[in-house]
Amino acid sequence: MLRAILNRRDLLGGDDLGTIDFNQLYEVYSKQMLYIAYKYTKDFFHAEDVVQEAFLKAYKKMDSIGDTKKIGAWLSAITARTAIDFLRMEKRKGCIPIDDTILEPMAGTAENTEDIEEEVFLRLFQEEVGRTMETLSAQSQEVLKLKIQHGLKENEIACILNLKSGTVKTRLYRARKQLKRCLTPTG
DSSP: OHHHHSOHHHHTTTTOTTOOOHHHHHHHHHHHHHHHHHHHHOOHHHHHHHHHHHHHHHHHTGGGOSOGGGHHHHHHHHHHHHHHHHHHHHHHHTOOOOOHHHHSOOOOOGGGHHHHHHHHHHHHHHHHHHHHHTTSOHHHHHHHHHHHTSOOOHHHHHHHHTOOHHHHHHHHHHHHHHHHHHHSOOO
């Protein structure tokens, strides 16, 4: 990866540790940030808007970076939070982005009926989990999305959210427990 090739001095504009080459930061981290934004928005164009907004926020707060080794995690956290803010704003407007695959007609024939039924069941279940996740607290949603959708480890989530690893583990446990309680039919 590019991050492994670039060293700290490359990103920091030579010998001056106080200045950061923002163009190079963009080249290195923009794809990762776009991936994170897309996972939240499910729309490429909205994800690009989120990344642009995240870079603007990062540029304005560049002086607040304490440890330049954590720039990637810092940018990822800004992107995730900006995407969440974007979704909240869209929800208030009443314009919730729709995944293009939902709008496309299902392709296939009667031969694959079991596969189609299984796919439909899986999509419906994923939608139900998504709706149920929206009922969780913002903290729970944040750690669950970073864990499930982005596949991050607890210590990576802790770094991104500026939390202790134990706090992340506790939030994940409680969120999963609450999610399970909501999804399990009561008998």
